[in-house]
Amino acid sequence: MTDFIVDLVAKSLLWLQGLVLAGLVSCLIVYDVQFARTLPVALWILVALLLAAGWLAAVLARRKPRTSVVAATLIVNVGVFVGLRQELLPQTSLTVFVVAVPLLGMALLPRPWPTISVLLMVLFVVVPCVITGVWPTTLADVFFDYGTLVALVLVIVVAALGARALRRHAARLSAAHRAREQALSRVTDGKMLVDAVIGTVPTAIAVYDPEGALLLANPRAHEVACHEGYELASPAEPINSGGVFAADRTTPLRRRDRMLQAVVDGTELAPTLAWVGPPGHQRAYIRSSSKIARPDGSALGTLVVAEDVTEVLHSEQMRHDFLHTVSHELRTPMTPLIGHLDLLSERVAETDPGAQERIDTIMRSVDRIMTRVSELLTAADIRMELQLKPTDVAGLVGECVRDARPAAAKRDLTIRAEVADAAVALADAGRIRQAVSELLGNAVKFAVEGTEVLARCDRVDDEIRIRVSDEGPGMSEVEQHRAFDRFYRAPMAHRDAVQGFGLGLSVVHNIVTAHAGVASLAPSAAGGTEVTIRIPAL
Template sequence: MRTMVVFERGTIRQRRFLVFIRAQLPLLVGTTFVIGSALVVVPEVRDDVFLLVGGLVIVASCVIGLLVPWHKITAPGLVVLAIADVIGVAFVRESLFRYVPSVEILAIFPVLWLAYGFSQWVVVAAVAGTIFIAAFPYLVAWTVPQSGLEWLNLLTLPVLVIGIAILANLAAEELRTRRARLIHAFEVQQEALEEAQDSEAIARSILDTVQAGVAFVAIDGEYIANERALETAVAIGLGASESRYSGARMYTTDRVTPISPEEQPIPRGLAGETVEQHFAWVGEAHRQSAIITSTSPVRRDTGELLGTVIVMYDVTDLAEAIEIREQFLRTVSHELRTPLTAAVGYLDLLDEDPDLPPRLASRLDTVRRGMERLTTRIAELMAASDDGVELQRVRVEIGQLVEDSAGSLGPAARGRVMRFGTDGTGLVADVDPRRLSQAIGELLTNAIKFGADDMPVIVRLSGDADSIELQITDTGPGMSRAELTRAFDSFYRAPAARAQAIQGFGLGLHIVRNIFRAHGGNVELRSEVGVGTTVICRLPRPVA
């Protein structure tokens, strides 16, 4: 049986007081007023047994309602209490109706309780109780109404109370429905709150666990950040009062030149820009850290900006290792080039010696070729250690540059290169011919070294209004996805190159990319294992 919240079982013990206050107390107050007034005004009823019994029944019902632990009693037990109230009201009405006709209003209290507090079938009990109260005088006299007026008096109270009971029950049902909805909504919100709290705890644990500084800055300036992000902010020089999130201790790769506030990654990110892999040195001179910063805006599905996520990686160990490596390369290259230059000079003097025996001349050629290979390797090491590529630009025909680069190859290699579009005119660019020839020659050499011996190397040159595109394709073992991701790394050599003992330091593609980027272009690799590799190089057209 469904009941209203005041009557539900299984709750706290204080529910018994709610039963008394909300259900019994109004009846007790009303009955006390009616009986007390009647005893004063109508002396004839002072010895009436019906009045005494009715009053005692109602008082007993109220006492039981106050003392019994209703949180342990089922709903039918409460119905018994209401039935007792009906019986008490019937006795009081029988005693006082001829003097105080309005006494029958007391029937409203138990009827409303039954109609409002219980499910619809109990309304039938409420109606039956009203009929019992109205018919009680006839039951006592063991007779029936003798006239139409008596029938009208008998039926008026039940009919009116039926309407009130139905309305009260419908209102109670609506309240029960709304309460159920509110409880369900509360449970859903509670679950959502618990999920949100769990998500927050997980996110906080992730933020504190990852080896990076992570922060979210909302558009209103509020932020959340882990300890590493806060430590980095302090190193940069950000303070709690900083509104632009820029600092005075962020430097370029030389560790000395400050980065202006508008160029720093955090202000750029907060302005809505997506910043990827911004490298900078931060902190005071004697304890700088290398930080890579990336930012990304966070938006709702509607596109509304919520804030910016900032991720900062400390790569100090890696950056310092790279610096040591670059310094080592520069030192080794310089130390090797100096004696090598002297050795090549003495070889030139020997070549010019007219008394040089012929049998030594061929051996000197072998030495010279070895010196040339060593010179090439040292040049690669020096190029790899250069911080930048210096260019001496002139406007040249790229097709002719490709032809010259192919022509500088040996006869056998030159015969394998098939060129398309290199003989046309109009494909001009402002480039450093020496540097670009070096890059193109490196790509052709790689294609010949790694391609199948019996297959050609295809060179295609084309252009549009904005750029010139050079494609060099070989038919060979190709590269896997993992190899492609590392192909431009300095000193990286693919497993196939190591297995075939192909000479080189693994610097060729790294140098090629640096040269094309210095020209404002780019280099792209496309490869399929077992099919071959295509290198796509692009250069910008000169501005007219």
């Protein structure tokens, strides 16, 4: 990039040439009038050639403002006076003033040209005196000639320092300007990216400033707001009542629970499910709004988000309906089958022992099928109804441990219970028994043969805690994360052909959640797995 001072000097060279010409003419006039002498023809030719060269160099420098070109032009101008210096020696001070003009321009150029300018100024005065042996003889001449030289040198030095400071300041301004341009470019690019992202995602997104003015929104947000009866740009002025219903799809939501009402009220809306739209064309959205704050805590705006979960809920409902239908369809033919097997067993028990053994095998298989059907029904029961009453949970755990001992003995496992004396909760005893039995059954299935399964029940503050741990192979972090998902089976269960649908822990989770409790899973102290149930104590 061209130095702006070099460019300025280059653009001033034509004016400088005029000053040089004027100064030269003045010198010649003084020379001619005072001394009544005429310059030799050869000197006139030299002066003309040098002036022509100066003008040509000035034109070239204006078109190509490079430091070297501009410096060469200034040196050509100095050369004009070098050619006349001998003849104009009696008028030394005047020629010094004239030659100072191009040298001052040279002082404004980048280093090393200011130094060269000072040297040329000194040499212009001193060298002719050395060559001719003519030096100022009086004090007045010394003061006038060399005082003028010193003053001009100081002017050149000051000009060079000023140009240097000006360049530094210009460099800082240029850097600041580039930084602003880069920042503006980043902001522009960031806005384009944000607009592209929010315009592409299926989630409805809208952002408002602290005064409730709309800053940005994607098309999906306009669509959802329209269904709710609002215009995004005017959240305080609903255009109609809209069709917004609670999770049951029939109860209309109050106005204060609408998506944009939080913007008007200056509050936040926790993630809530709502069905939006007319009956038969409803869409389900998880809607929320949250405040956006700057690092210093001052309000920046409000973010409103609505995520379409219609397909997820429809898929969940279809899976629930499928499980419920399949479970009932399987249980219906199994009931008469069990009854006929009981009758058949009574008739052949005494007459044909071999047939009885085969009937018992069939009955065990039927029992396994009924167990799986019961699991499916429990998994399908997403709205679990409980019969709550004060229940001795510790006693239930002890009973479940006793019931699980025969199955544990078949795998050479020791199963032990550690229960507190008082662990009472308002619970459905049948469901709690089912949950604990599921945990013990899993532990017996996956524990290493010859190890111990431990079931503990105690009261901690205001909750009952049930823990079942084994010394099995344990579970990876990914397996722990998915353990409570319906139909999830760990890779080891597939590898070892362990029977089951992968519904046991899912059933436990549903039962505990229905009791307002929490089920969690973690590695046991013995290296296996420990499942913990927490439910409110009575």
